[in-house]
Amino acid sequence: MKRLDTTRPDWAPPDVDIETPSIARVYDYWIGGTHNFAVDRELGDRVRTGNPGLVASLRANRAFLRRAVRELSALGIRQFLDIGSGIPAEGNVHDVALSAxxxxxxxxxxIDPVAVAHGRALLADEPRAAVFQGDLHQPRKILEADETRRLIDFDRPVALILAAVLHFVPDSEHPLELVRHFTAPLVPGSALVLSHAGAETVPRRAPEAAEQYRGAVSEVIWRDTAELTALFADFDLLSPGVVRAPVWRPELGEQADPDLAMLAGVGLKPGT
Structure with missing residues (x-):
């Protein structure tokens, strides 16, 4: 059996296990990131073997997020709160926002301590960005955290990003109420960015290899366009509304199969 490379790079915190797969790093591998190890890539390859549309869908979601941040930056928004962010590696929200x-x-x-540990190491020299461990189901703790208060002024517009995270929240946990806890303190002109597993794009049944991945994350709740649109209550959707991620304001030269993508949309909070 081929021995996996376990050399620890400078960006990997010393307290993080690099010999055991991390869901955060597997996801980073799938979306084209470089902050992952051979053990993560091995698991990632096994999972996607029986899920050929998975990686394309995740990458389309990240491409949508980058476009959304660029659009909102052009509208003058300079503050971004990304919940369920994963590892904030190259090409993520801070790169796009700061370039604008x-x-x-x-x-x-x-919520993943591995993602947070890697994120802190990667952002150690960037005072305009921060990462911390928090639970989506505890909005007040997130909104009042030291890192949030240091970098976010809620008297000015904020873009709240909930990308590929609400599909882990079942109806019994009232996702709309959860969203409103986060959006209530946002002033007019703020934005809500959502992407979500779409009921119209349910993938084929995953093989047994995928159980290792599914066992580490919550069950995905598939919602349709109308259900995701309802989560934008109190926000005005930007054109083209809630659509599959590659269809949301694609840029010249971008190519992705919309049939493999999540649903996505961006809304602005109205008011004077």
Whole structure:
């Protein structure tokens, strides 16, 4: 059996196990990131063997997020709160936002301690961005966290990002109420960015290899266009509304199969 490379790079915190697969790093591998190890890539390859549309869907979601951040930056938004962010590696929200406005600030929140540990190492020299461990189901703790208060001024517009995270929240946990806990303090002109597993794009049944991945994450709740649109209550959807991620304001030269993609949309909070 081929021995996996376990050399620890400079960006990997010393307290993080690099010999055991991490869901956060597997996801980073799938979306084309470089902050993963051979053990993560091995698991990632096994999972996607029987799920050929998985990686394309995840990458289309990240491409949508980058476009959304660029659009919102063009509208003057300079503060971004990304909940369920994963590892904030190259090409993520802070890269896009800071390239548009050097005074932008970004706060990443994730429940996975591995993602947070890697994120802190990667952002150690970036004072305009921060990452901390937080639970989506505890909005007040996230909104009042030291990192949030340091970088986010809720008297100015904020873009709240909930990308590929609400499909882990079942109806019994009232996802709309959860969203409203986060959006209530946002002033008019703020934005809500959502992407979500779409009921119209349910994948083929996963093989046994995928059980290792599914066992580490919550069950996915598939919702349709109308259900995702309902989560934008109190926000005005930007054109083209809730659509499959590659269809949301694609840029010249972008190519992705919309049949393999999540649903996505961006809304602005109205008011004077």
């Amino acid at each position: 406005h050097s005074d932008s600030t970004v706060v990443y929140v994730d």
